[in-house]
Amino acid sequence: MANKLYVFGIGGTGSRVIKALTMLLASGVKLDEKFDMVVPIIIDPDTANGDLNRTADILMKYQNIAYKAGEDNTLFGTKIKTLTQLTNENLPNLSNNFKFSIDGSGQKFGESIDYNGLDDENKALIDLLFSKENIEADMTVGFKGNPNIGSVVLNKIVDSQEYHEFSNSFNEGDAIFIISSIFGGTGASGFPLLLKNLRTNDANRLNSDKISRSAIGAISYLPYFKVSDNNNNEKEIDSATFFGKAKAALSYYKHAIFNNNSLDVFYHIGDKANNNMKYAEGKADQKNKAHFVELAGALAILDFVKNIPSSIQSNVTAIKEFGIEDDKGKLKFDSLGQDAKDKLKLPLSKLYLLDKFVEKSMTELLKSPGHYNGENGITKEFYNADFYKSEFLPFLNYFKEWVDELKTNDISFMPFHDNQQHDSLFDFIIGNQVSKGGLLSRNKATGDILIKSAHKLIKSGELDKEEEESRFIKVFDKVLEEQVNNILN
Structure with missing residues (x-):
């Protein structure tokens, strides 16, 4: 254990x-x-x-x-x-x-030590150690x-x-x-x-x-x-x-x-x-x-x-x-020492991409029939249930708030772009540019890649025995790991 x-x-x-x-x-x-x-x-x-x-x-x-x-x-x-x-x-x-x-x-300091109940000698000792403002201090805050x-x-x-x-x-x-x-x-x-x-x-x-x-x-x-x-x-x-x-x-x-x-x-x-x-x-x-x-x-x-x-x-x-490697401007992953970068880069990128996928690509996911593989898939009803709306989405909102706040200080941490759309979803890690396609090149940054990977994993039957909430987390855990590793490598 x-x-x-x-x-x-x-x-x-x-x-x-x-x-x-x-x-x-x-x-x-x-x-x-x-x-x-x-x-x-x-x-x-x-x-x-x-x-x-x-x-x-x-x-x-x-x-x-x-x-x-x-x-x-x-x-x-x-x-x-x-x-x-x-x-x-x-x-x-x-x-x-x-x-x-x-x-x-949750009271005044004097009340917590029973100041008024002390004899004169002990009051005199307390008066030597603490100011009048201390004794009257409200400790509720x-x-x-x-x-x-x-x-x-x-x-x-x-x-x-x-x-x-x-x-x-x-x-x-x-x-x-x-x-x-x-x-x-x-x-x-x-x-x-x-x-x-x-x-x-x-x-x-x-x-x-x-x-x-x-x-x-x-x-x-x-x-x-x-x-x-x-x-x-x-x-x-x-x-x-x-x-x-x-x-x-x-x-x-x-x-x-x-x-x-x-x-x-x-x-x-x-x-x-x-x-x-x-x-x-x-x-x-x-x-x-x-x-x-x-x-x-x-x-x-x-x-x-x-x-x-x-x-x-x-x-x-x-x-x-x-310590950090470079303190010039906004800190990015490459500003950190190797140990910190190794710990943070893949995991934080996964959760950030998941948050952006929910924000920018959920409409495309819900239009896609391959996600609902009968009772072993993830149904549309799941996205209106308490787990998703009352637990998962609020947690992602807290994560988004945290990431946004990290950017605001003089010594700030800003490893991600925040201007992606569905078709440019994978181009989000500063220092790891992903091609968004062009006249003759394939779009390697689109969120459709993540949707197709999720469909493929669901249809494989690997997660058939999982409850729907577990299946949802595990699907994105696996496909995000694969896609973020592709971006970083």
């Missing part, structure tokens, strides 16, 4: 990196032969956070598609599960949508750049029902990866506290010994965006403080984490470009555009699981950075 990878995503950055990882898994990127399942766990006190809820919806749609797709395909081929699904228990207080509940986060508050509240996560179920479901050989930012409040405080608890062997917690000895990797994000000035001099999040907070956090990490070798691999990444995000303290308004460094974070997770044997034998924290 293969192992599980638990991915803790802390704060808004954690949610966005998990989103990037989900897009890679949907496209067919694999973790490693030793791992066949990802268990995402999002830790964010701002339960209404736009980034968190978008990622949670993406994960649930992925799950539903992967379940219907069945086994032995690359598209949606890696299992993603919640803690509830691992324990197979119907516990009413256990989150089943990838969110980790945090006791006391997170810690708003105050790791000193977050460190107190997040220390309670080990007492939660979710942490109990995480511990119960952990097996020998499972691994852990932690995503956080280093310049805010939630990630900067949550990462060292979570790591400390994971490395503590507590006899009162089941499997604590296994967890404390497991392979643990982490990525911490240096500043990679700024929040725009909303002409409000009293705003609680100020990007002018980001680098100071990052420097202070790294100094703490040095003696609390690296000198103790409590982490196997540490990745760090940032972007000095001036990417401005709309000012938002949290809730639904906090929905940042995707950034290439979040995709690089997903690649760090893949690197971690690939190199676990070497990382846990050294007893020294390995420090890794992400």
